[in-house]
Amino acid sequence: MEHLERCAWFLRGTLVRAAVRRYLPWVLAAGMLAGSILKELSPLPESYLSNKRNVLNMYFVKMAWAWTVFLLLPFIALTNYHLTGKTSLVLRRLSTLLVGTAIWYVCTALFSNIEHFTGSCYQSPALEGIREECQSKQQCHREGGFWYGFDISGHSFLLSFCALMIVEEMAVLQEVKMDRSHCLHIATTILVVALGFLTLIWMWMFLCTAIYFHNLTQKVFGTSFGLLGWYGTYKYWYLKSFSPGLPPQTSSLTLKRDTYKK
Structure with a gap:
């Protein structure tokens, strides 16, 4: 458990930084x-990753959204409830996963339709001999x-x-203070490590793509x-009151409680 906590401490100190959220889009x-x-200009030779x-493509990338939801759902639920103590606020924040699922579904369907309407069937990979019957x-x-159309990179989008x-979502860890005796400490530690490694896998496979x-x-x-x-949700819509909202911050929660007392 000590090694797991050290790993969680390192990932927490790395991925939770505001600079990471600010510059990651540019890095990608x-x-x-x-x-x-x-x-x-200089293609790399064929390798296992090509x-x-x-393994990473078959068991992770092809199920990237499922893995992301599977780990974010308990992480958002635990950390947001720990900070707010309100089930309604937790459910509101969990709706970000529904929004993300809608974005994933619409975009992948759009990409598939674009490839269909711009494509043709060929007899060989060299794009010779169009097969009109297909x-x-x-x-x-x-x-x-062999179908060839404008195939927008679904991996580049999703990863x-x-x-x-x-x-x-991991930005909430800036506000979560949980000692080792807390019942949620072990679960949160495991989720932080899992989400950290999942993020590294997504970025590595994004580069491989x-x-x-x-x-x-x-x-x-x-x-x-x-x-x-990402920008339309976290940098625009989630700033509005009629939205799932951003991960809670202790400062904002304290301000709300003080306002209610007045």
């Missing part, structure tokens, strides 16, 4: 551009063809959005959707 954008330029069936990607693949969302997959335009669109999803 720069990483996407740098990786894409490297892919175009194989779509690598009108959809699924039908094309069933008949042994950037998930990483930014986790970092924003930039280096090995898609073209520059597809990754620019994908990353832009991820950044817009």
Whole structure:
């Protein structure tokens, strides 16, 4: 447990900083551009990470949103209840996961439709011999063809959005003061470590996507959707009163309690 606490202390001191929330979007954008330029000008040799069936891609990235919700749900519930003590406020904050799910669903459906309407079925990966009889990607693949359309990078979108969302929610740790005797200490410590490592996985796989997959335009669109999803919620809508709101801060809670007393 001591090693776990040390790891949680390090991740907490690193990811919770305001500078991380401020500069992470720029780091993601720069990483996407740098990786894409490297892919175009000096492609790296094939490796385990360039194989779509690598472990991280198969068991983490393909279920990125499920992993993010699975860990954020108890983390938001525990930390927000510890600070506010109000179930209604906890439920309100948990609705951020519903908003994120809606953004994930709409964007992935949009990307799929764009690829469908801009694509055609070819007989070979060299884009030779259009097969007119295939009108959809699924039908094309069933008949042994290769569908080619404008495939916006879903990985660039989802991994950037998930990483930014986790970092924003972990900001609540600046206010959470929990001694070792507290019943929630162990659970919170485990969740901090898990979310920290999950964020590192998302950022690493985001960079791998930039280096090995898609073209520059597809990754620019994908990353832009991820950044817009984050900015539109945490930097705009969640600042409004009719929203799930931002992670609670002790200073604001104290101010509200003082106002009620008056």
